[in-house]
Amino acid sequence: MHSFDFSTVKALFLDLDGVLWNGSEPIGDLKAIFQKITQAGVVPILGTNNSTRTPASYQKKMASFGVQIEQNQIISPAVGAAILFKEKLPANVKIHVFGSSALKEYLISAGFILSDESAEIVLVSLDQDMTYKKVETAKRLIDNGAVFYATNLDPVLASERGWLPGGGVMVNAVETCTQQKPIVIGKPEPLLIQIAQKQMGIKAAEMVAVGDRYDTDILGGIRAGCRTVMVLSGVDSQETIKIFDRQPDLVCQNLNEFADLLLQHKGN
Ligand SMILES: [Mg+2]
Structure with missing residues (x-):
């Protein structure tokens, strides 16, 4: 067969x-x-x-279906980004996140310093509170030399309300105004x-x-x-x-x- x-x-x-x-x-x-x-x-x-949910929340969801799984068996671009940045960059690196609060919290818990003022890295992800100002900040930091990363380019996102705009929408906004392509993790x-x-x-x-x-x-x-x-x-x-x-x-x-x-x- x-x-x-x-x-x-x-x-x-x-x-x-x-x-x-x-x-x-x-x-x-x-x-x-x-x-x-x-x-x-x-x-x-x-x-x-999906970087809008933490490994802990997926662990909980799996447990609700009777499946025991370790947090190190769960990987999202948030987890991947933390591993990648730790490997590649000095410990005091500043990261700007244009993304969900779950993503920000995860990176802070992984020991990173987040900043809107100056950053060596701009990480763009799904942000359901996207604003013009956030696009502007990401653009300014990338124009000033920050490396542009994206968690994923997903055009849409599955939800109980049907298909919603995905992380690719935020990435495209930044890509359009910086004329730069991101390094994509997902x-x-x-x-x-x-x-x-x-x-x-x-x-x-x-x-x-x-x-x-x-x-x-x-x-x-x-x-x-x-x-x-x-x-x-x-x-x-x-x-x-x-x-x-x-x-x-x-x-x-x-x-x-x-x-x-x-x-x-x-x-x-
Ligand atoms: Mg799927």
Whole structure:
């Protein structure tokens, strides 16, 4: 049926919306699904582009579905940015955040100094209180030499109210007035997935990216050198991905089906 080599799989980089849940509704019995993954000897990593929620809040949400997960198994561009900036920059670096208060709080808790006056880095993300003044501040700091980073370029964001404007809207505003392109941390850029691999000390070939969207999850996985599994429980369908040259390595109805395959081929 397929030539997917399950024996080399050590970790999953799992998208959340459309894979684990749709809004507040879990997709399948998450407790049983995660038990199968663990029983197969595979580490699940929750990898989201959403930086408006902290790892602690996702940990809580998973717990409400009966799944115990460590905070270091949850990675967002906020987490990725903190790891990246610590690696690359001196400890006293000043960062300007044009984004949510959750993102600001996370970076402060990670030991960074945030500033609106001067900064070596401007990090742009989803800001549901976006104003002209915030765009102006980001522009001024970037014009003065700050490096422009973006958590993601997502055009839209899933919510219980339907599709809302995503982080890409704020990034585009800054891009337009600075005429500069950001370094993007989230999917479909490979950076976030590569950071997760490095943190775990595993090779790209040992990680499988699982997602419901081709243009973020699957493309990000491909760019990071992972194998990819598309689930049909979210945005994309067999029909919508036909146009892409490079197909996912495997297509499953949902995460449960993939967990069954993992356990069947890998479990002992
Ligand atoms: Mg998704």
